[in-house]
Amino acid sequence: MNINYYKITIKHEEFLAHPALTSLFLVLFFALTFARLPALLYMLMLAVEVYIAMFFGARFASLEKEDDSHTATVQASEESA
Secondary structure: OOOOOOOOOOOHHHHHHOHHHHHHHHHHHHHHHHOOOOHHHHHHHHHHHHHHHHHHHHHHHHHHHHHHHHHHHHHHHHHHO
8 A cells, every 4th residue: 555645646637627717826826926016916816826726736635535535445346356
């Protein structure tokens, strides 16, 4: 049993499944990186950026848990057969 808790797997299908959030994430990232913005707007954009990052992180984690539970179910059914 190989368990790696800190492995980050980026699922490109999730980015493609949410094109509006992906494009908003990229626009905000480059705007926050290169633009000089007022402090209030900067904080608002940063909050939205963190929310989108947390959304994608949760989606990636839920997909890994589904994959792990599916492989565990398949292994258990193979052992009983």
